[in-house]
Amino acid sequence: LVSRKRKPEDTIVNINGEAIGSGEPTFVFGPCAVESYEQVAAVAESIQSKGLKMIRGGAYKPRTSPYDFQGLGLEGLKILKQISKEFGLAVVSEIVTPSHLDEALDHIDVIQIGARNMQNFELLKAAGATNKPVLLKRGLAATIDEFINAAEYIISKGNDQIILCERGIRTYEKATRNTLDISAVPILKQETHLPVFVDVTHSTGRRDLLLPCAKAAIAIGADGVMAEVHPDPAVALSDAQQQMSIPQFDEFYETLQKFMKSYEIQ
């Protein structure tokens, strides 16, 4: 059902007034994890001031080590809902198990399914049975075909509001946290009718590469870019190495806007 052969026209995912997949790139910024109301509000204010419509933030964090910060859970979702109301932003947040889905649906606007859960088939089916848009990340070592099949699990339950997100894959290269598979973007756009995002934060793991990779993503035809922003990255409870501070975010976004204008992308 996700195949472009079956449905030639692009699927547009409508979120908070943004038509994702309609040609103009859209952006999802926000902290890696929800840590406090004040922390998320500081980022939300900056996002809102740029006229953007979405914010991300993890309440359930799938960490590599069980001893690392696991997220605030339901308390984090409540903070996100409050932020959403105050700042008029749609909330994108990761859900890690079908058993959290019911309580989460009342708090978030977009269900993120993370790289570690790309083949959690029960979660994919449960998200497919909702009427919320789903942002599906590519698995850590998933082929494009496996990624497309994961989206197929969601759509097979009736939900076609799916955004695919390339977030880097595991290779032998150690210069970056993952290897951004930029060619996955046009391949996914040829093979499926779904919008495709690039997460520049988790693919690179390097602040200095966020801007060039975001430019590459837009130039190659991505429908959107995701990146992490934290008011004080040095003390972030997760991904301290790669989140942008708010002044860095301002500069990143301004430079990207200029880039898009110079190539008449918007």
Ligand code: PEP
């Ligand atoms: C995230 O976006 O918060 C995240 C954990 O990313 P990924 O699933 O791509 O590692």
Ligand code: MN
């Ligand atoms: Mn992160």
